Amino acid sequence: MTDLSLDRAPAQPATLLLRGAVVLDPRAGLERTADLLIRDGSVAELGDSLVAPEDAEVVEGQGLHALPAFVDPHVHLRTPGREDEEDVDSGTRAAAAGGYCAILAMPNTDPVVDSASVLRSLRERARAQARIPTGFLAAITRGQEGAQLTEMAELSQVGAAGFTDDGLPVRSAGVMRQALQYQRLAGRTLALHEEDPSLSGAGVMHEGEISALLGLAGIPSVSESTMVGRDCDLAVYEQGWIHVQHVSARETVEAIAGARAAGAEVTCEATPHHLLLTDEAVRALDTNAKMNPPLRTERDRRALIDALRDGTIDCVATDHAPHARQEKEQPFELAPMGVTGLETSFAALHTGLVLTGELSLSVLVERMTSGCEPFGLPAPTLVPGSAANVCLVDLDAEWEVGEAGYESRSSNCAFAGRRVTGRVRMTVAAGTVAYRERSFALGAVA
Amino acid sequence: MRRHLLTVDDLSRADIERILGRAESFAEVSGREIKKVPTLRGRTVINLFYEASTRTSSSFELAAKRLSADLVSVKSSGSSVDKGESLKDTVQTLSAYDPAAIVIRSPHAGAAALVARWTPAAVINAGDGKHEHPTQALLDLYTLKRRAGALEGLSVWIVGDVLHSRVARSNILAFTRMGCRVTVCGPPTLIPRGIESLGCEVRYTLEELSEADVVYALRMQHERMQGSFVPSLREYAAQYQIDGRRLGAGQLLMHPGPVNRGVELAAEVIDSPQALIADQVESGVVVRMAVLYELLAGRGAPADARAPIETPAPQPA
Numbered sequence: 001m002t003d004l005s006l007d008r009a010p011a012q013p014a015t016l017l018l019r020g021a022v023v024l025d026p027r028a029g030l031e032r033t034a035d036l037l038i039r040d041g042s043v044a045e046l047g048d049s050l051v052a053p054e055d056a057e058v059v060e061g062q063g064l065h066a067l068p069a070f071v072d073p074h075v076h077l078r079t080p081g082r083e084d085e086e087d088v089d090s091g092t093r094a095a096a097a098g099g100y101c102a103i104l105a106m107p108n109t110d111p112v113v114d115s116a117s118v119l120r121s122l123r124e125r126a127r128a129q130a131r132i133p134t135g136f137l138a139a140i141t142r143g144q145e146g147a148q149l150t151e152m153a154e155l156s157q158v159g160a161a162g163f164t165d166d167g168l169p170v171r172s173a174g175v176m177r178q179a180l181q182y183q184r185l186a187g188r189t190l191a192l193h194e195e196d197p198s199l200s201g202a203g204v205m206h207e208g209e210i211s212a213l214l215g216l217a218g219i220p221s222v223s224e225s226t227m228v229g230r231d232c233d234l235a236v237y238e239q240g241w242i243h244v245q246h247v248s249a250r251e252t253v254e255a256i257a258g259a260r261a262a263g264a265e266v267t268c269e270a271t272p273h274h275l276l277l278t279d280e281a282v283r284a285l286d287t288n289a290k291m292n293p294p295l296r297t298e299r300d301r302r303a304l305i306d307a308l309r310d311g312t313i314d315c316v317a318t319d320h321a322p323h324a325r326q327e328k329e330q331p332f333e334l335a336p337m338g339v340t341g342l343e344t345s346f347a348a349l350h351t352g353l354v355l356t357g358e359l360s361l362s363v364l365v366e367r368m369t370s371g372c373e374p375f376g377l378p379a380p381t382l383v384p385g386s387a388a389n390v391c392l393v394d395l396d397a398e399w400e401v402g403e404a405g406y407e408s409r410s411s412n413c414a415f416a417g418r419r420v421t422g423r424v425r426m427t428v429a430a431g432t433v434a435y436r437e438r439s440f441a442l443g444a445v446a
Numbered sequence: 447m448r449r450h451l452l453t454v455d456d457l458s459r460a461d462i463e464r465i466l467g468r469a470e471s472f473a474e475v476s477g478r479e480i481k482k483v484p485t486l487r488g489r490t491v492i493n494l495f496y497e498a499s500t501r502t503s504s505s506f507e508l509a510a511k512r513l514s515a516d517l518v519s520v521k522s523s524g525s526s527v528d529k530g531e532s533l534k535d536t537v538q539t540l541s542a543y544d545p546a547a548i549v550i551r552s553p554h555a556g557a558a559a560l561v562a563r564w565t566p567a568a569v570i571n572a573g574d575g576k577h578e579h580p581t582q583a584l585l586d587l588y589t590l591k592r593r594a595g596a597l598e599g600l601s602v603w604i605v606g607d608v609l610h611s612r613v614a615r616s617n618i619l620a621f622t623r624m625g626c627r628v629t630v631c632g633p634p635t636l637i638p639r640g641i642e643s644l645g646c647e648v649r650y651t652l653e654e655l656s657e658a659d660v661v662y663a664l665r666m667q668h669e670r671m672q673g674s675f676v677p678s679l680r681e682y683a684a685q686y687q688i689d690g691r692r693l694g695a696g697q698l699l700m701h702p703g704p705v706n707r708g709v710e711l712a713a714e715v716i717d718s719p720q721a722l723i724a725d726q727v728e729s730g731v732v733v734r735m736a737v738l739y740e741l742l743a744g745r746g747a748p749a750d751a752r753a754p755i756e757t758p759a760p761q762p763a
Contacts, residue, residue, distance in 0.1 A: 209643035211639075211640065212640035212641045213615070213640075213644060214577055215555055215575055215578070215611075215612055215638075216575075218639065284559075285555065285556030285560075330532070331552065331556050331574075332556045
């Protein structure tokens with residue numbers, strides 16, 4: 001099996017001196033005010049009163065935090081097929097603005113990424129347009145129809161970062177088992193959207209008191225947790241490994257913890273919206289509170305936060321899902337599922353979990369940088385000698401989500417209109433400057 | 447009371463009492479030979495119906511006409527909706543005619559609330575999906591109050607397919623707000639999980655039906671029979687049909703119509719003097735007159751009935 005590599009457009013390696021920021025890299029046990037020198041795209045030195053090389057840009061970082069940049073294992077770039085909603089350029093620009101240095105894109109496009117030719121053309125586009133390293137998952141089944149496996153071995157060789165039918169579950173246990181058997185050949189992670197369609201049916205929100213009040217068809221938590229139970233059992237039986245996408249329910253957290261204790265190789269992710277919002281947000285029938293899996297109850301949210309803290313949930317994933325304005329401006333039942341989140345994830349989680357004392361900044365940074373580990377890629381670090389993947393954040397900056405528009409082509413953000421604290425000022429991804437906040441860039445030049 | 451009537455939650459007990467009182471005075475007008483009053487002369491009411499309806503649409507039409515409003519009825523078939531026009535564009539187009547009120551019926555929950563965001567007119571929810579049907583609840587309260595005298599303390603059993611019923615949801619809220627005790631009863635597959643949070647009790651059999659003062663039967667829609675919600679019509683009728691044996695003397699019977707004779711109700715109870723079904727239909731007009739009056743001519747309505755339309759947020763470049 002070939003090594004996994006992500007794609008991005010060619011760009012000038014950065015040489016810059018970041019002066020006086022709090023450098024925080026929890027994995028490296030690093031937290032101190034220091035100067036950080038990036039030379040030719042690599043972290044060259046970390047120290048006090050470093051002298052800027054002649055060709056270096058100097059960035060004043062006083063009052064800011066320098067973090068390893070984030071990694072998102074779950075993004076919808078809507079390309080090919082719905083470039084009006086997002087394309088490789090806008091999606092990776094949005095990611096860079098959110099402090100990300102790498103993302104993995106989902107294959108539920110039109111056409112589906114289920115053949116080597118589609119995957120090759122996407123990788124080519126990423127090499128021309130992507131602002132930050134971007135990987136592409138391919139489908140588990142042809143056309144995501146759940147019946148026949150894709151040519152997973154060839155797709156792996158062509159560079160699929162993993163396999164998923166995201167947006168849909170692999171309905172048949174038999175097909176799921178075959179995918180796990182075939183994993184021995186393809187060698188990549190199977191990322192699973194877990195939902196039993198016979199339980200979720202035509203549901204549009206969490207099944208509970210609020211769906212009863214609104215007269216909306218509900219998606220019960222057991223729709224997710226029973227499927228996770230099934231797939232963990234299959235993974236153990238076939239000695240495969242799986243990654244559970246967007247965990248939403250307390251029962252699912254329990255199923256994963258139990259399966260892990262029994263020896264299953266399973267990782268999982270949770271989204272900022274499931275960690276911060278509940279089905280209360282659906283009460284006003286705001287279509288930016290509609291996604292799959294749905295927002296669940298406060299009890300579920302608490303379980304997700306606990307699991308993120310103790311590591312049962314490995315990483316944060318945005319499930320960034322852009323939708324056209326006219327499609328979200330419909331009655332709730334008709335609007336498509338999904339919300340954007342790349343540009344707001346850090347600020348929203350910092351505001352909702354760190355400032356409230358529920359999670360330390362260090363743990364949040366760890367969980368936001370570990371998104372590629374389930375797929376076999378190392379997490380970014382600030383240790384000298386590594387490729388420069390740095391995001392510079394102002395933990396005190398307050399702003400309103402959407403006040404200045406979005407880098408994404410879509411504006412269906414789950415946190416639109418909310419006040420948040422914490423702002424990404426600059427992102428260095430794989431050694432190049434991928435994003436600079438406009439006012440900050442001006443300030444730096446002056 | 448708010449500028450729109452979107453859900454029963456928009457109404458306080460005092461609002462409801464005022465509307466029922468107003469309906470009472472319109473009932474007096476309806477008894478005259480000339481049934482019209484000039485209240486809304488020169489103002490326009492638009493009926494926008496995205497679903498088939500006989501009772502609700504015709505009673506809203508009559509209500510608007512008896513208040514001397516100009517009325518435009520738009521149905522989804524045969525209109526630009528057929529051509530794929532979005533709800534937002536349809537509403538903004540109709541709003542250009544400067545209506546005082548838009549009455550909207552939609553198969554989707556929250557449609558009326560969306561319309562209210564897109565128009566300066568007062569919006570009346572005439573049924574949105576399985577969510578709510580507030581004017582039905584008001585006419586039910588009106589009908590029951592006229593017959594029973596007072597609402598406070600009555601025990602109301604709502605029987606049947608609660609899961610798919612907007613009438614059930616609005617009526618649970620409305621009856622409890624007026625001091626009634628509400629019990630919902632039906633097959634467990636047709637009682638939504640969490641419905642108790644609306645303030646009602648849940649029963650799965652009719653064993654304790656005798657404690658009800660009012661039995662409110664819901665329409666059992668034939669299409670629900672296919673979804674394996676109930677094994678068969680026969681089984682449903684055997685367990686839940688209100689018939690002469692189950693309906694006790696002194697219990698009142700209500701139904702929002704149209705009735706499936708022989709399914710949720712047996713013929714003998716429909717035609718019995720305990721049934722208020724025909725009164726409910728009759729009340730529709732005066733109660734909807736009262737709602738139109740309340741929103742368009744009642745307390746402080748006209749001045750703030752011209753709120754600005756929501757301005758769209760700036761689009762990203």
